[in-house]
Amino acid sequence: MAELSVAQRAVLAQMLERVPDRVLTILSGAVAQMPGERAVALSIMLADESTDRRRRAIAFAPLLPMFQRRPDGVESLTFPAGVLPRLWKAASSREPELLLALDDYRPIEENPKMCAVANRICVAAAAAVRDKPEVVWPSNGGDEAARIKGLGELALCFDLAAMARRGLLNLPDLILRPTGDQLAELRLLIRDCAEITVDGGPRMLEIMFAHLGDASLILRLVVHSSHAAAKEGFLSESEMAGFVNRLIAEVEARITRIASYKPGAKADPGPGVRTDIAWCAETLGELDATLKLDPEGEWGKQAREARDRINGTLSRSLRSLDKALDRLMPSKSVKTTGRMTRQAPDLEAEAPPLEAVQAAIVLLTLLGAIRTAAKVFGCESLRYQLVQSVTERVTVYVDQVVEAVNAGDAPDQRKSLALVETLAKCLLLIDATDAARTARRRAAAAGARPSSAATQERSPRAA
Structure with a gap:
């Protein structure tokens, strides 16, 4: 061939x-x-x-994450993924004999030659962006102004690639407990970047931002970059204010998504709800812990309004939980003694429709999702009361269903026990694990017990 x-x-x-x-x-x-x-x-x-x-x-390690969007959706400086291979080809072809130095097995921080070659290629990449813009980022009939601006941003980022490579080595320590020397190095790095380009300081933090999985951690780097950066009055007037504005904008966007979750949705909203609520709680908590927000300042008001909005949204949604459980657990009045009646499971009713089950799942997922975030949002008291109320109500209902099955009063044992399994899953959504295990254990041992007369009729001795 x-x-x-x-x-x-x-x-x-x-x-x-x-x-x-x-x-x-x-x-x-x-x-x-x-x-x-x-x-x-x-x-x-x-x-x-x-x-x-x-x-x-x-x-290209310092800038590699900037060629894809952040998974959390927070606005950041990014470049088209298709630009990366073209830029690499243009930069690496200038001195191809140097590429063999990148095949060394040692880490780059322990290999000065490899580091020097990598930095040299980044310098060549910045030159390629300026000298061959049509090759690196061809115009395909899109927004030409955005393309030209992106080319300028890309070149400036590669101008800082060598210093970013050095600064990123301390990134894990900077977001945890940096030493005095590490803080001094960061501030010196920001100052050196500002001498290369006018916006070099914020641009360096933009590069570091791309390497952070948790977007709110950029606040720590912003604060560490200056002695006065923790104060809202100073920070809001500086070029670093954009990072805070982006985080608050994403909090508001996620709160809108949380409010849009409606009972009856076809898709399971669990992971999305939990992710959005946890992200908002972590970000607002980081804002409080890192920045000295002025209660009357713009950011202080926005943070407070965000808390009030999500608190109101969750409170309104969770207060409708009782009605959702009514449809999931049909009941009827039964006589006890004389004229007295009590509510008991209606096991002759039709199985709850899928829409009713999904509505309860959405609300219970919300209730379970705010377990760690309720204190941040100011609704911990409501959450605790609802968890206790739902757990007690579902447990009592399950006990009554199992008793009816054991007594032979359930028209369809399989359907009744399937309802118990559904309710056990609902308990798991609010982290009532012990109650859910008890419900499943009782359902597994349940079954109609034969009467004493019927037992005697089948007994050989009775014959």
Whole structure:
């Protein structure tokens, strides 16, 4: 079989540039087991692509996260993913003989030569952005003004790549408990960046922001960057104010999403609800702990309004929980003695519709999700009362259903026990684990007990 032609290699090379790293690894393993000259040629191309990406990850490490959007949705400085391979090709082709230095097995912080080569390639990348903008970031009929602005931002970021590489080594310590020397190094780094470009300080924090999984931790870096940055009056007037504004904007966006969760939704909202509530609580808590917010200042008012808004949203939603449980646990009045009656499970009623079950799940998920965040939002008292009330109500209802099943009063045992299982899952949503285990244990042991007369009739001695 003939080898790959030049045209085929060119097409495959373009395709491989767009393949994610995980898929590239799978392809490499699969093609390596295929026979034929073309398979061998393709395997070599895949190996070369993997090596190229590994080198790129080392050289562009300070800016690599900026070529994808933040998973938490917080606004940040990002660049199109398609720019990355073109920029790497343009930068690395200037001095290809240096690329072998990036194949050293030692970490870059322990290898001065590798670090110097990586920084040199970043300088070449900044020059490539300025000299070959159409090659690095071609205009495809989109927003030309945004493209030109992005090119300028990209070049300036690569101007700071060497200093960012050095500063990122202390990032884990800076967001935890930095020493005095580490704080001094950060402030010196911010000052040196400001001497390279006018907005060098905020731009360096922007680069560090891309490496933070928790967006609210950028507040600690902002505060550490200056002695007076913890005060709202000073910070709100500085160029660092954008980070706080972005976090507050994302809090408001997530609060709007929380308020949009309505009972009866088809999709399970659990993970989304829990993530949004936890994120808002952590971010507002970090704002309180890190910044000295003025209660009458703009940020202080926004934070307070955000708490009031989410507190009101959760309170209104959770107060409708009793009605949702009414549909999930149908009841009827039964006579006890004389004219006295009590509420008992209506086991002859139709099974709760899916919409009713989903409505209860949404509200119970909300109740469970605010367990750790209720104190931040100011609704801990309401949460505790509701958890106790729901747990007691569901437990009593389950006991009555199991007693009816054991007594043989349930028209359909399977349906009744399925309802108990549904209620046990509901208890798990509010972290009432012990009550849920008890309900399942009782349901597992439940079953209609034969009467004494029927037992005697089937007894051999009675015969």
